[in-house]
Amino acid sequence: MFIAGDAGGTSTRAVAIDRAGNVLGYGRSGGGNPTSAGVAAAVVSIGAAVESAVNRLTADEVEAVAIAVAGEQTEAFTTQLAERLGRLGLRPAVLQPDLLAMFHSGTHRPEGYGMIAGTGSIAARIRDGALHRVVGGKGWLLGDAGSGFWIGHRVARAVVSALDGQGPATALTPLVLKTLGIAAEPARSAVRQLVSALYGRRPVQLAEFAPLAFAAVAAEDPVARQILAEGAAALADLLSTIREPGLTGPVVLGGSVLVRGYLAGPAELRDRLGLPTEEAVVVSDGVVGAAVLALRGAGVVVDERLFEGLRAGVAGVS
């Protein structure tokens, strides 16, 4: 038996599986990303999800634990997580890059591309079942073009500029003001309150405004359309940086901005990403991929049949 988990920014999910890919247990808990949630809270979340997944199994039946996590791991995190799993009678987890797990949630093939656009944006070329080249993922200040932060930041600037009389009026203004509970009139007071409210929050929280851009573009707002067109171009550029001739795909896509934003929106945005439909695989998280990595780590050959069974099994419990 194996435990495979995906420790995401808003939730953590774990499954227990056997060598044939049958799903024997499932657990879900809160945010498990040690960078955004903090090490202690992340360890609590991962521990809870794993404990639920183990459930009726006995710990000595578990051969290995694979957990997908974003970013570089600190020693504090690995130590505290090992301690928590040890209390469940489990060995320390093998930590896997979330981008690789996400890729393998979409395919059992060992080669292709993966791109995530949620709060941040990152893409990778995968070869021999490992990350071969990664671009992006440099955070809100220095990178993450086309991401939720990037879009939300532009939304906020466009609204401030519109209220200031510099930029064009936009349907984003009432949406943003309503979100923050600020009265639209008088405009001078609205812009002062808006500026003050936004500087009072962490910059990365601007990502919360990204869904407003997708809502406004659905209502044909030209300012939102421009922001999303530039965001799509940035994501297409990110992907093109790691594309190489002779490696066709698949291209596995994840993250709220891609999945619930761009890919659920008007077709022209999908086209701008330059992805033929037959190549693109959309996934909601990295749980299936973490399971693929756990099995592969134990020498199990994950073929198409095993992979499809695993995917159906995880979909059935989650």
Place this chain on the structure above:
Amino acid sequence: MFIAGDAGGTSTRAVAIDRAGNVLGYGRSGGGNPTSAGVAAAVVSIGAAVESAVNRLTADEVEAVAIAVAGEQTEAFTTQLAERLGRLGLRPAVLQPDLLAMFHSGTHRPEGYGMIAGTGSIAARIRDGALHRVVGGKGWLLGDAGSGFWIGHRVARAVVSALDGQGPATALTPLVLKTLGIAAEPARSAVRQLVSALYGRRPVQLAEFAPLAFAAVAAEDPVARQILAEGAAALADLLSTIREPGLTGPVVLGGSVLVRGYLAGPAELRDRLGLPTEEAVVVSDGVVGAAVLALRGAGVVVDERLFEGLRAGVAGVS
């Protein structure tokens, strides 16, 4: 007699003048902006500069004190400043917007435009000797397009992107790495150290990289050229927002990015700002303007002759 001062981000200057615009004293001290330096430090700086300017005069000869300061003033600042000036035997200062003082450092005329681009960017239309319409000045996160922060932020992103292999190579890379004392090779280690160093500083400190863009553009770097072209377009847009037909100028320009950057650089950047040379007046600070405002506040008519005398007098002592 009057005291007029300009409390800037890096230095504070004050002059003592008489009704005819003769300069009778001068003082200079550290940063006097209560927002960036803190209220207590700003009051110390302003107090020191004013005390030096008063010098051999007796306080009861001083009719009024005018101090130019950026941003909105808190009660703590006005109270502590009044107390400090009171200890010199002076009445509370009349606080003036730095943008208005900067404008009047360039002209005695009561109408025209002023634009500052230093760490931030802001512009105003002036009518009847007062700020009639102000745009910009919304800070690094929400505004300040074309400013030192805006340029420095793009410089940092371009260097991270170049090191990451996504963006084109640029002469900015060695300049930025040298500034931070990071070895250029291996690139993977350089980008990691760079990202870590930049997230460890306050975002607004990215403004320190703006001069590197002007240096790189002088060496024909296309990436720096693109950044500065977009910055110039943003500043031109800021100015055009407040321009109105029938009000021709003058256009008074201040701030390090405009004065030591754009206006000292290649002619094409000056052209992009859309400013005919005959209309543009470049100033280094708001001391002369604070003196104009002090005199005007006391009912003195500041004509061209008095203004030119004042300007020559301040230039002579500072």
